[in-house]
Ligand SMILES: [Zn+2]
């Protein structure tokens with residue numbers, strides 16, 4: 001079978017290897033689709049830890065079920081979550097499950113960009129293999145993981161009723177965040193985004209206003225108008241760039257919250273007026289990744305018509321064209337969400 005892997009010099013390469021087999025407690029899944037995440041692009045740029053594993057948003061059909069697996073059968077349509085917490089350590093017991101030391105060491109074999117991949121017995125036992133409702137097509141299913149990340153973040157910051165929310169960076173996950181905030185009762189949702197294509201996608205999803213941050217005073221004017229000059233309740237840095245984080249700290253109201261949501265580059269530093277953060281009582285809350293309860297919840301929201309996601313997919317390319325798919329995903333002016341597809345995509 002074919003596998004898309006991190007190759008030398010920041011390239012994604014297709015490798016030939018044997019199909020994984022389902023051992024006791026495990027399942028294997030034939031790929032339908034797997035989204036390209038911003039963190040996959042960062043791995044290519046060398047900015048993010050990686051064991052060469054790419055692709056963590058896969059959906060597909062169960063190819064084989066190992067002995068002792070209950071409730072899953074060959075042919076089932078499923079989403080598979082790549083990381084699972086241990087649910088037993090001190091970090092997990094405090095509820096910070098995505099920061100569990102075990103969490104980021106668990107992985108799909110060999111990753112989501114493969115004709116067939118294997119979910120371990122831990123994945124299966126801890127509910128990381130989620131059967132998809134009939135109402136969830138492959139495109140929507142491939143957005144469950146990033147939508148789950150946005151929901152986990154909103155739970156960590158604690159979205160207040162009728163809150164005003166600013167999302168800085170309306171890439172696929174920023175767009176999902178904005179839509180979720182709206183669905184969960186935000187009174188105003190605004191955003192900033194360099195790409196015109198992505199600003200237009202934001203407007204389709206019921207965002208109130210999206211501006212180009214390069215336009216002088218556009219952000220300040222939008223926020224001042226929406227909040228009577230107070231600043232937003234929640235500013236989401238959906239890009240980890242220090243300038244974006246700084247803009248978030250400046251757009252938030254006194255006592256408001258900045259959500260550090262996009263992955264910052266390794267070694268980058270907080271660039272903010274610390275006295276202002278202190279005197280204005282701004283909370284900075286990081287949020288990383290997601291777990292099964294939030295993924296199940298966004299699954300239910302999509303089924304119930306409370307969250308639209310599938311229209312954010314701008315491109316789907318077969319695994320054989322993964323290099324081109326990555327080139328497209330790295331171009332915000334040309335794409336929103338790009339999926340890599342496998343044999344199960346057609347059926
Ligand atoms: Zn992701």
Ligand SMILES: [Zn+2]
Nearest residue numbers: 086089092100
């Ligand atoms: Zn743990």
